[in-house]
Amino acid sequence: MGTLFRNGTIITAADMFVADLLVEGETIQRIGRALDAAGHTVVDCSGKYLMPGGIDVHTHLELSFGGTVSNDDFDSGHKAAAFGGTTMHIDFVIQPKGGSLHDGLAEWRAKAQKAQIDYGFHMAITDLREDVMEEIPSMLDEGITSLKLFMAYKNVYQVDDTTLYRAMQMAAKHGMIIMVHAENGDVEVQLRQQLLAEGKTDPVWHYSSRPPEIEGEATNRAVVMAGLADCRLYVVHMTCEQSIAALRRGRAEGYPVMGESCVQYFHITRDHHLGAPGFEGSKYVCSPPVRNEEHHAVLWQAVRDGTLQVVSTDHCDFWYEGGVGPWQQWQKDHNGGKWVEFEAQNPSYRRPGKELGKGNFSKIPNGLPAIEDRMMVMWHLGVNGGHLSPQRFVEMNCTNPARIFGMYPRKGALVVGADADIVVWDPNKQHTLSAATQHMRCDYSLFEGMEVQGAPVQVFQRGKKLVEGAQWLGKNGQGQYIAREANAAIL
Numbered sequence: 001m002g003t004l005f006r007n008g009t010i011i012t013a014a015d016m017f018v019a020d021l022l023v024e025g026e027t028i029q030r031i032g033r034a035l036d037a038a039g040h041t042v043v044d045c046s047g048k049y050l051m052p053g054g055i056d057v058h059t060h061l062e063l064s065f066g067g068t069v070s071n072d073d074f075d076s077g078h079k080a081a082a083f084g085g086t087t088m089h090i091d092f093v094i095q096p097k098g099g100s101l102h103d104g105l106a107e108w109r110a111k112a113q114k115a116q117i118d119y120g121f122h123m124a125i126t127d128l129r130e131d132v133m134e135e136i137p138s139m140l141d142e143g144i145t146s147l148k149l150f151m152a153y154k155n156v157y158q159v160d161d162t163t164l165y166r167a168m169q170m171a172a173k174h175g176m177i178i179m180v181h182a183e184n185g186d187v188e189v190q191l192r193q194q195l196l197a198e199g200k201t202d203p204v205w206h207y208s209s210r211p212p213e214i215e216g217e218a219t220n221r222a223v224v225m226a227g228l229a230d231c232r233l234y235v236v237h238m239t240c241e242q243s244i245a246a247l248r249r250g251r252a253e254g255y256p257v258m259g260e261s262c263v264q265y266f267h268i269t270r271d272h273h274l275g276a277p278g279f280e281g282s283k284y285v286c287s288p289p290v291r292n293e294e295h296h297a298v299l300w301q302a303v304r305d306g307t308l309q310v311v312s313t314d315h316c317d318f319w320y321e322g323g324v325g326p327w328q329q330w331q332k333d334h335n336g337g338k339w340v341e342f343e344a345q346n347p348s349y350r351r352p353g354k355e356l357g358k359g360n361f362s363k364i365p366n367g368l369p370a371i372e373d374r375m376m377v378m379w380h381l382g383v384n385g386g387h388l389s390p391q392r393f394v395e396m397n398c399t400n401p402a403r404i405f406g407m408y409p410r411k412g413a414l415v416v417g418a419d420a421d422i423v424v425w426d427p428n429k430q431h432t433l434s435a436a437t438q439h440m441r442c443d444y445s446l447f448e449g450m451e452v453q454g455a456p457v458q459v460f461q462r463g464k465k466l467v468e469g470a471q472w473l474g475k476n477g478q479g480q481y482i483a484r485e486a487n488a489a490i491l
Contacts, residue, residue, distance in 0.1 A: 001024075001039050001040060001041070002022055002023050002024035002025075002029065002039075002040045002041070002463075003022070003023045003024075003040060003041045003042075003043060003420075003460075003463060004020060004021070004022050004023075004035060004037050004040040004041065004042050004043065005020060005021040005022075005023070005043045005045050005050055005422065005424070006020050006035075006037070006042050006043065006044050006045060006046075007020065007044065007045055007046045008020075008021065008045030008046075008048050008049065008050040008424070009045075009048070009049050009050065010031070010049075010050045010051075010414055011049050011050065011051050011390045011391060011393075011394050011425075012052075012391065012394060012399070012413065012414060012415075013391055013392075013394050013395035013398075013399040013400075013413075014391060015391065016390060016391060018033075019031050019032060019033055020032060020033065020034065020035040021050060021414065021422070022035050022040065023420040023422070023460075023463045024463075025463060026419060026420055026462035026463045026464075027417055027418060027419060027420055027462075027463070028414060028415065028416055028417065028418050028419075028420050029416065030416065031414070031415075031416060043424065043458070045424055047426075047428075048424050048425060048426055048427075048457070049390070049424075049425040049426075049427060050414060050422060050423070050424060050425070051085075051394055051398065051414070051422075051423045051425055052394065052398040052399065052411070052412050052413055052414050052418075052421060052422070052423070053085065053086065053087025053088060053398065053411075053421030053422065053423055053459065053460075053461065054081075054084070054085045054086035054087065054088075054374065054375045054397050054398055054423070055086065055087075055088045055089065055090075055397070055398055055401035055402055055407075055411060055412055056081065056086050056088075056089040056090075056312050056313050056315065056371060056374060056401075057089070057090045057122075057260070057310060057312050057401045057404075057405055058090070058092075058236055058237065058260065058262065058312035058313060058314050058315075059077070059089045059090070059091050059092070059312075059313060059314070059315045059316075059371060060091065060092055060314070060315065060316035060367065061073050061074055061077045061091050061111070061315075062074070062111050063092075063094070063316055063367075064094075065316070065365060065366070065367070066318075066356065066363065066364070066365035066366060067352060067356050067363070067365070068318060068322070068351050068352040068353060068356065068365055069351055070316045070317055070318060070365075070367055071317045071318060071319065071351075071353075071369075071440075071441040071442055072315070072317055072369075072371070072440055072441050072442075073111065073114070074111055074112050074113075074114050074115045074116070074119070074479070075114045075116065075476060076439070076440070076441045077089075077315070077371055077440070077441075078115060078116035078117045078119075078474070078479060079116055079439050079472060079474065080371050080372040080438065080439040080440040080441075081117055081371045081372060082116065082117055082459050082461070082466045082467050082472075082474060083372055083439045083456070083459070083467055083472075084371065084372035084373060084374060084375050084376060084456070085375040085376070085423045085425065085455075085456040085459060086117070086371065086372075086374065086375060087117050087118060087421040087423070087459065087460075087461045087466070088117060088118040088119060088120070088407075088411055088421065088482065089117070089119055089120075089371070090119065090120040090121065090122055090146075090401075090405060091108065091112075091119060091120075091121060091122070092121075092122045092123075092124045092148060093105050093107070093108040093121045093122065093123050093124060093144075094124045094126060095123065095124060095125050095126045095127060095132070096126075096127075097126060097127050098127060099127075100131075100132065100135060101123055101125070101132060101135050101136070101138075101139060102135070102138075104123070104124075105121065105123070105142060105144075108121055109481075112479070112481065113476075113477065114476040114477065115476070115477065115478075115479030115480075115481075116466070116474040116475065116476060116477075116478060116479050117461055117466070117474070117479045118411075118419075118421070118461065118462070118479050118480050118481075118482050119479055119480075119481060119482065120143070120144075120405070120407070120481065120482045120483075120484055121142075121143075121144050121481075122144065122146040122147070122148050122179060123139055123144050123146070123147050123148065124147075124148040124149075124150075124157075125147055125148065125149055125159075125167065126150070126156075126157050128149075128159060128163050128166075128167060133166065133167070133170060136167075136170050136171070136174070136176075137170075137174050139176075140174060140176070140486055142483070143481070143482070143483025143484050144484070145175070145176050145177060145405065145406050145484045145485065145486045145488065146176065146177045146178075146179055146234070146405060146484075147167060147171055147176060147177070147178055147179065148178075148179040148180070148181070148236070149163070149164055149167055149178065149179070149180055149181075150180070150181045150185070151164070151180055151181060151182050151183060151184065151185060151218045151221070151222065152181050152182075152183035152184070152185040152188060152210075152218070152287065153181075153185055154185040154186060154188070154189050157181075158185040161221070161225070164178075164180070164222070164225060165225050165228075165229060168225055168226055168229035168231035168233070169229050169231070171229075171231050171232070172229050172230050172231035172232070174486060175232075175486035175487035175488075176232070176486055177231075177232040177233070177234055177404070177405070177488070178226065178231055178232065178233050178234070179233075179234045179235075179236050180218075180222045180233065180234075180235055180236065181236055181237070181287075182215060182218035182219040182221075182222050182235050182236075182238075182243060183210055183214050183215050183218050183287065183288055184214040184217050184218045187214050187217075188209055188210055188214060191208065191209045191210075191211075191214075192209040192362050195208055195209055195361075196360065196361075196362065201359055201360050201361055202279075202281065202361060203274060203275075203276075203279065203280075203281030203282045203284075203285055203357070203361050203364060204270065204274050204275040204281050204361075205361050206274065206285050206287075206289055206361045206362075206364065207270045207274055207289040207290075209361070209362070210287060210288055210289050212239070212240035212241065212242045212243070212291065212295070213242060215238075215239060215240055215242060215243045215288050216240065216241075216242020216243045216245065216246055217242075218243075219235055219238070219242070219243035219246040219247060220246035220249075222235060223235075223246050223247060223249070223250035223255060223257050224250070226250070226255055226256065226257050227250060227253060227255035227256075227257070230256065231256065232256045232257075232258075232488075232490060233250075233255070233256065233257040233258065234257075234258050234259065234260070234404065235247060235257070235258070235259040235260070236259075236260055236312075236314070237260065237261065237262050237265070237286075237288060237312075237314050238259045238260065238261050238265075238299075238302075238308065239261065239265045239288045239289070239290070239291050239295060239299075240288070240291050240295045240298065241294070241295055241298040243259075244259075244298050244299070244302045244307060244308075247259045247302075247307055247308075248302075248307050251307065256490045258309045258310075258404060258490070258491060259302075259307070259308050259309065259310075260308060260309065260310035260311065260312050261299050261302075261303075261308055261311060261312075262311065262312050262313050262314045262370065263311060263312075263313055263370055263373065263374045263377050263378055264284075264286070264290060264313075264314075264368055264370055264446055265290060265291065265295075265296070265299060266296055266299055266300065266311075266377075266378070266381055266382075267296070267377065267381060267447070268284055268290040268446060269290060269291070269292050269293060269296075270289065270290055270291060270292050271292055273290060274289060274290055279354075279355075279358055282320070282354040282355075282357055282358075282361075282364045283320050283354065283368075283444050283446075284368065284446070285354070285357070285361070285364045285365075285366055285367075286314065286316075286366050286367055286368050287366045300382075300387045303382070303387065303388065303392070303396065304387065304388075304392075306491075308396075309396065309400045309404060309491045310396055310397075310400050310401050310404065311374065311378055311396050311397055312374070312401075313368075313370035313371050313374050314367070314368070314370070315367075315368070315369065315370050315371035316366070316367030316368065317367060317368060317369035317370075317440055317441065317442040318353040318354055318365040318367055318442075319350050319351070319352075319353030319354065319442065319443055320353060320354050320355075320442075320443050320444045321350075321353065321354075321355065321443060322350045322351055322352045322353025322354065322355055322356075323350060323351070323352045323353065323355060324348065324349060324350040353365065368446055369438070369440045369442040369444070369445065369446060370446060371440065372438055372439055372440050373433055373438075373445075373446065373447055374397070375397060375423075375456070376431065376433070376452045376454065376455050376456075377433070377447060377450070377452065378393065378396075378397060379393060379425075379452070379454040379455075380450075380452035380453060380454055383454065384453055384454065398412045398413075399412040399413055400412075400491055403488065403489040403491060404488055404489060404490075404491060405484055405488060406484035406485035406486060406487075406488035407482055407484055407485075408488075408489070410482075411482065419462050420460060420462055420463040421460065421461055421462060422459075422460040423456045423458075423459050423460075424456065424457050424458035424459070424460075425454065425455070425456055425457070426454070426455060426456075426457045427453070427454045428453065428454075429453070429454060429455040429457060430451060430452075430453055431451070431452050431453075431455045432449065432450070432451050432452075433445055433447040433448065433449070433450045433451075433452060434448055434449065435448060457469060461474070461478070461479075462480075464478065
């Protein structure tokens with residue numbers, strides 16, 4: 001006995017057509033017209049769209065950063081993702097300073113024991129010693145094909161050009177992909193120190209410490225090095241004309257370079273959000289910073305002409321009003337203990353959040369809540385707004401992530417033999433985005449009050465129903481780790 005999705009409009013990266021889709025076990029078995037329903041549970045999809053489950057390839061769940069820990073973990077973050085139509089994500093394992101890549105992997109595997117949706121891992125390298133360089137090929141045995149290096153966060157994560165280029169050479173040799181956070185960290189430090197010395201401490205000055213020019217310069221440097229090394233390069237969270245121009249030049253040269261932007265960079269602005277009165281702008285602090293409308297237009301064009309391949313989130317949420325309860329004393333007493341376990345037993349407490357940066361924008365924890373909103377916002381702004389066809393929406397949010405990161409066609413596609421990760425999407429459903437109704441563990445919404453048209457009404461993971469309207473049917477531990485293949489597509 002299987003599940004028959006009857007009379008839905010199937011959307012792929014290339015087509016839209018009305019058909020039935022039969023799931024047996026965890027995979028798609030048949031797609032066709034008027035399939036026999038005998039013995040199957042029938043889901044009437046008339047007037048609805050059927051899409052592959054969304055894949056968010058840029059998330060940070062339960063990440064220690066900036067003196068605190070991001071709120072969502074592999075429990076709450078997974079539930080929020082599924083309610084938004086995302087059925088898989090790839091999280092960043094952080095190599096501990098002085099430790100090995102496998103040390104970081106062991107930590108993230110422990111976090112993922114409560115997984116509710118499918119997931120994979122990128123490896124973020126923070127300490128590329130010779131022994132770590134030699135360890136890189138072993139990541140392929142773990143199903144990890146992507147390595148992230150930081151050109152920003154000097155004295156924390158930043159690597160120099162020699163290290164970055166050597167990593168590219170190693171990755172190219174083994175068919176892996178290098179991901180970069182492209183901002184010039186050396187210049188950012190100088191700008192930040194000058195601004196603070198001038199008494200410019202409010203959240204809006206975060207933008208001035210990381211202007212578009214330093215993103216563009218670092219992107220260009222990474223693109224050129226990737227071309228020299230013949231290494232797959234994926235530039236994360238691109239925001240501005242300067243970086244898009246650098247990526248476009250590299251692609252015109254035939255370099256194996258690709259890029260993503262994130263949902264927030266198509267809507268949130270410096271002037272209206274980051275520059276809000278008082279400390280309100282801290283809600284929108286992330287790196288690179290949100291830009292203004294002229295850069296939004298550049299991103300939409302890059303989506304249309306294929307310069308950008310993926311839309312993700314960089315989901316990494318923190319409380320706006322954190323530190324509820326005597327957290328300073330708790331932190332002192334527990335010497336860096338686990339906030340998640342403590343908060344579960346003490347629900348009136350909150351770990352520190354954005355308020356850590358009051359009086360100094362550089363201490364505001366960088367990160368935003370977006371994993372639940374990505375698909376709905378991009379459909380509303382992109383498809384309803386005339387920037388994207390439904391097929392291009394599926395391509396950027398579902399199929400390209402699977403192709404670039406070595407999971408296709410098991411993931412990201414509605415084809416026979418693929419995992420039955422299926423979103424039943426109602427293009428007419430009205431929904432108001434709000435902190436009051438979201439499932440992300442955060443006390444504000446990036447898109448508070450935005451009315452979107454188009455949203456998931458049912459979500460299935462490998463044939464199991466996770467979401468039915470407002471009802472959650474998932475459970476901890478049912479999410480699977482998805483090992484990925486090297487030498488994946490260059491799009």
